Amino acid sequence: MILSVDISVDFAGRRLANPVFTASGTCGYADELADFMDVNRLGGFITKSITRRPRKGNPTPRIVETDAGMLNAIGLANVGLDRFIEEKLPVIARMSVPVFVNVAGELIEEYTAVVERLAREKALAGFELNISCPNVAKGGISFGRDPEQVREITSAVRAAADDKILIVKLSPCVTDISVIARAAVEAGADALSLINTFTAMVIDIETRTPALANRTGGLSGPAIKPIAVYLVNKVYNEVAKPAGIPILGLGGIRTASDAVEFLLAGASAVAVGTASFLEPDCAARIIDGLEDYCARHHVTRLADLVGSLTVPSSLAIG
Amino acid sequence: MKSSIIDHQSSMAKGVFPATITSNGRIRECFWTMSLEFTGAGATAFAKFRPGQFVQVDVSHLGLPDESLIAPELRDVSKRSILLRRPFSFADVTAGRDKTTAELLFCVLGPASVRLTTLRRGDSLGFLGPLGNGFQVPSGKRLALLVVGGMGAPPIRCLAKLLRAECPDTNVIAFVGAKTAQSLPFEGPFDSVPEHIDFLVPAFAKFGIPSAVATDDGSAGRRGFITERLAQWLDDQRDWSPSGTIIYACGPETMLAAMARLATERNIDCQVSMERRMACGIGVCQSCAVECRVEGSNETVYKLCCQDGPVFDARSVVFLT
Numbered sequence: 001m002i003l004s005v006d007i008s009v010d011f012a013g014r015r016l017a018n019p020v021f022t023a024s025g026t027c028g029y030a031d032e033l034a035d036f037m038d039v040n041r042l043g044g045f046i047t048k049s050i051t052r053r054p055r056k057g058n059p060t061p062r063i064v065e066t067d068a069g070m071l072n073a074i075g076l077a078n079v080g081l082d083r084f085i086e087e088k089l090p091v092i093a094r095m096s097v098p099v100f101v102n103v104a105g106e107l108i109e110e111y112t113a114v115v116e117r118l119a120r121e122k123a124l125a126g127f128e129l130n131i132s133c134p135n136v137a138k139g140g141i142s143f144g145r146d147p148e149q150v151r152e153i154t155s156a157v158r159a160a161a162d163d164k165i166l167i168v169k170l171s172p173c174v175t176d177i178s179v180i181a182r183a184a185v186e187a188g189a190d191a192l193s194l195i196n197t198f199t200a201m202v203i204d205i206e207t208r209t210p211a212l213a214n215r216t217g218g219l220s221g222p223a224i225k226p227i228a229v230y231l232v233n234k235v236y237n238e239v240a241k242p243a244g245i246p247i248l249g250l251g252g253i254r255t256a257s258d259a260v261e262f263l264l265a266g267a268s269a270v271a272v273g274t275a276s277f278l279e280p281d282c283a284a285r286i287i288d289g290l291e292d293y294c295a296r297h298h299v300t301r302l303a304d305l306v307g308s309l310t311v312p313s314s315l316a317i318g
Numbered sequence: 319m320k321s322s323i324i325d326h327q328s329s330m331a332k333g334v335f336p337a338t339i340t341s342n343g344r345i346r347e348c349f350w351t352m353s354l355e356f357t358g359a360g361a362t363a364f365a366k367f368r369p370g371q372f373v374q375v376d377v378s379h380l381g382l383p384d385e386s387l388i389a390p391e392l393r394d395v396s397k398r399s400i401l402l403r404r405p406f407s408f409a410d411v412t413a414g415r416d417k418t419t420a421e422l423l424f425c426v427l428g429p430a431s432v433r434l435t436t437l438r439r440g441d442s443l444g445f446l447g448p449l450g451n452g453f454q455v456p457s458g459k460r461l462a463l464l465v466v467g468g469m470g471a472p473p474i475r476c477l478a479k480l481l482r483a484e485c486p487d488t489n490v491i492a493f494v495g496a497k498t499a500q501s502l503p504f505e506g507p508f509d510s511v512p513e514h515i516d517f518l519v520p521a522f523a524k525f526g527i528p529s530a531v532a533t534d535d536g537s538a539g540r541r542g543f544i545t546e547r548l549a550q551w552l553d554d555q556r557d558w559s560p561s562g563t564i565i566y567a568c569g570p571e572t573m574l575a576a577m578a579r580l581a582t583e584r585n586i587d588c589q590v591s592m593e594r595r596m597a598c599g600i601g602v603c604q605s606c607a608v609e610c611r612v613e614g615s616n617e618t619v620y621k622l623c624c625q626d627g628p629v630f631d632a633r634s635v636v637f638l639t
Contacts, residue, residue, distance in 0.1 A: 028602040035332050035600075048604075056620050060638070061595045063605040067399045070597060074604045077620065221401055277598040278376060278403060279334070280446070 005294040007287070007302040009043070011246050011269050012165045012190040014098060014125060016043040019263065019302065020287050023250050023273035024048055024102035024128060024169075025074065029084065030091040036280035040096045041287060043269055044248075047088070049104040049130050052113050054080030064202045064211040069221030069252075070274060071200050073214035076104050076136055081114050089123060098125035100167060104133060108153050112160040119162035126165030129157055129189075132196035134173065134218045141199075144171045147183035158188035167248060170194040170235075172224075177231050178238040185243045193248035193271065194235060195228045221274040225252030229265050236266025236307055254282060256289020266307040332448060332600075335360030337420070339441045342434075345423075348389070349503045350435060351409070352422040360445070364420060365413035368452030369476035370568075370591050370629045373445045374403035374599040375422075380433035388432055398429045402597050403446060407568075407628070409472035410479065423472045423503060449599050450628050453477050453566055453589055455485065460562040464492040464527070465577055467544060467569020471503045473591050474568050475521050482525040491515065492522040492529035493551075495544025495573070499537035511538040515551070544569075545576040552584065560585045567591070567632070572639045578632035588632035594623040601625035609636040 009019045021044040027033050029047050039045060057077025064071050079087070084101075092099050101118055105111045115127055131144035131153060143149045150168070158166055168184040170177055172195040181192055197218025202211040210216070228251025240247050249267025253259055254275030262270045275282040294302050337354040344350050356364045378400040382388065388396055410421035424431050437443060453473070462481055466474045474492070481490050499508045504521045508531075515530045517523035518539070531539025532547040540547055548565075552558070567577045568591035581588030594606035606623035611634050618636055621627065 025604075026598075026602060032600065032602050036334070048602075057604060057607060059609075060605075060607050062607060063595055063597050063603070065398075065400075065402050068401060070401060072597075072603070072605065077604050077607070274401075274597075277603055278378070278401070280598070280600060281334075 005291050005300060005302065007291055007294065009268055009303050009306070011044070011248075012126075012167075014165060016098065016269065017041075018043040018287050018290065019267075019269035020259065020283050020290070021046055021248060021269055021271040022276060022283050023271035024130070026273045026276045029079075029088040030095065030099075033276065033280050037284040041284055042097045043287075044098045044100060044125070045095070046100045046102050046128050046271065048078055049076050049102045049133070050078055050081055050084050050114055051076060051104050052081050052110045054078065054083065059213040061212055062214070062217075064217070066200075066202055066219070067223065069219050069223030071202055071212060071217030071219055072197070073212045073217035075214065076133060081117060085117070089121060093123040099123065100126045100128050100165070102128040102130050102169070103157070104130040104136075106136070108156050111153060112156050115157050115160040119160060119164055124164060126167065126190070127157070127161055128167040128169050128193060129154065130169055130196075132169050132171030134171070134197060134199040134216070141171050141173065144180060145174055147179050150180055150183040151187040154184050154187035154189055165190045167191040167193050169196055171196045172227065172231055173199050178235055181235045181239040185239060185245050189245065191246045191248060192235060192240060193250065195224070195231055195251045198224060198227075220252070222252045222254060225258060225261075228252060229261050232262055232267050233265035233309065240266065241307060253286070254278070256286045256293055259286050259290060260293055260305065263302070263305045264307070264309045266309070268303075268306050331363050332446070333359070333363060334444050334446045335363055336442050336444050339437050339439055339443060340419070341439055342437050345503075345505050347500050348426045350424050350426060352424070352434065352437065354420045354422060354443070354445075356418045356420065357416065361413070361416065361418040364411060364418040364448060367408060367411045367418075367420070367448045369480050370407065370452030370473045371448045371450050372405050372407045372599070372628060373447035373449065374405055375434075376403050376444050376446070377430045377433045380436055382433060383436050387435070389426070392426070392428070392432055396429045396432045400430050400433065403599065404430045405449075405596055405599055405624075407473040407476070407591070409475045411476065423475070425469050425503060446599060450624055451626070453591070453629050455481065456564065456587070458562065459485075459488055459564045459587075461558060461564070462488050462490045463548065463563065463565045464490065464522075465544060465548060465565060465567035465569065465573075466492065466494045467567075467573040468496045468501055469503055470568030470570070470573075470591070471521075474566060477566055478522055478525050478527055482527065490525075490527045492519060492527055493532075493544050493548045494519055494522075494529050494539075495532045495547070495569070496538075497534045499533055502531070502533075502538060508538045513540040543573070543576065545573055545580060549580055564588070565632075571637055574632070574635075575637035575639050578635060578637065581632050589629050590632045590635065591629050592623050592627050592635065596624050599624045610634045611636060
């Protein structure tokens with residue numbers, strides 16, 4: 001008997017066909033991956049970061065591979081708001097998948113300028129607030145480390161975002177991620193995405209210089225997955241679950257099994273990042289794999305997996 | 319030259335296609351060559367492969383060879399696990415009726431390429447491609463100069479075959495440089511290579527293309543850089559037209575920069591195939607930035623090696639050196 005599985009999920013009041021997103025900075029602005037998969041099969045799509053003005057990005061080398069991961073220091077290279085509207089929005093308007101625009105900047109006014117301008121676009125489902133980029137001199141992670149600044153920028157962007165869904169993307173490079181998560185939720189975030197990359201460094205021992213022109217970069221890939229699962233579970237228990245706010249979990253996901261871990265830990269949805277560089281259709285494979293997992297475990301509604309981690313009493317602390 | 323005798327990648331189907339390995343072995347020193355066979359959709363996709371385009375190869379599932387087969391200087395670094403695909407440009411592509419064959423020329427220099435040596439006849443490997451833009455072949459060029467620096471050989475070899483087939487009236491000469499005779503990525507022998515131009519490199523000679531060789535230490539051909547060798551040769555020519563000449567180059571960035579200076583000074587069209595560290599190869603990761611001049615201004619922009627290149631007009635590139 002073939003079990004029919006409902007893999008749709010609710011995400012901040014929006015029904016998504018499935019919980020699989022592509023992560024910002026790994027899937028272009030719109031349909032760049034269309035040669036490899038049907039982008040409209042995704043549960044959600046998050047664009048590369050957009051800033052008010054175009055950014056050239058950092059000098060090269062911008063990436064370096066490491067064991068089970070990679071460091072990037074792209075520096076938020078992007079076409080800027082005007083060209084995004086002119087060239088990318090028309091393509092997005094033809095896509096049926098809910099599209100979220102990742103917004104970055106150096107000043108709060110730059111974030112709100114981008115969000116205000118895009119808030120009236122019917123083609124967009126919402127925004128992802130990037131306050132966790134480790135590779136720019138100003139802005140980025142410097143907002144995301146201080147709960148007061150998180151509160152300020154989140155409420156300013158919330159006010160500019162009209163009725164769009166606002167996701168706030170968190171950095172793992174903080175003392176207590178729950179403090180930051182709570183500040184974002186109290187200031188009006190509709191959802192949290194975590195985690196962004198870890199600040200890291202690789203040294204070329206032949207030249208005795210940093211492997212990246214930017215000296216440091218953000219570590220992503222399978223290497224960070226167990227830490228991401230831990231942080232998702234922590235934020236779910238301490239902030240998201242009590243507040244009724246969904247988590248978009250990401251960090252090293254490349255298989256359906258990885259995605260299931262995040263769902264069990266408390267993520268309502270997951271995003272595929274670095275793995276799309278290896279297999280451009282990775283997200284589509286994960287959607288298929290989630291369905292298989294549910295069928296194998298006699299789960300009729302995938303949403304029932306969210307936060308269903310059980311801790312045997314012998315392991316429970318306190 | 320705007321008019322092109324060859325359509326420049328109009329609509330191209332790219333994807334991940336499996337190939338069957340028909341042979342894989344060492345040519346000489348650290349250089350290996352792998353023969354591949356694509357069938358079905360892969361055969362169709364790669365039949366349209368243009369010289370200078372590239373593929374991304376996933377080697378993450380491959381194991382290491384026995385330690386005794388790994389060069390001592392690579393034993394340490396080869397233990398690192400592989401995550402990202404690796405870019406390669408094919409040295410030869412031949413489209414047949416129901417299959418397309420290709421040659422992957424590689425140098426064993428790190429944890430990914432050392433894994434490629436474990437593949438045997440009958441094994442399968444996935445190729446993401448064809449990617450990027452290959453060399454453009456404008457009409458009206460009576461002289462084409464092919465410039466190779468070390469591991470820049472594959473796309474230039476691929477181009478040599480195309481030029482011979484499609485531009486029979488163009489005079490083609492290859493200028494081949496490397497650090498030493500040992501680091502020439504071609505089938506030899508290169509024991510006593512003379513300084514003059516002759517059919518010195520079999521990979522070019524088989525297309526009737528003569529070559530000049532230069533090595534940094536003089537162990538093959540003339541001592542010195544191949545760009546200097548080319549400049550001397552141009553100086554010796556009595557009757558040649560810069561506008562009827564084109565240079566195609568692939569090699570280390572310092573060589574390409576020297577090539578671009580020479581081409582600019584002498585007003586010769588020059589296309590260079592660039593290399594940058596890249597993750598995706600399809601324009602989404604933004605890693606492989608190449609700084610380019612904006613025509614008619616002092617500004618520069620970053621273009622992407624994978625999507626806007628890897629072949630660029632030499633005059634537009636701001637080189638890293």
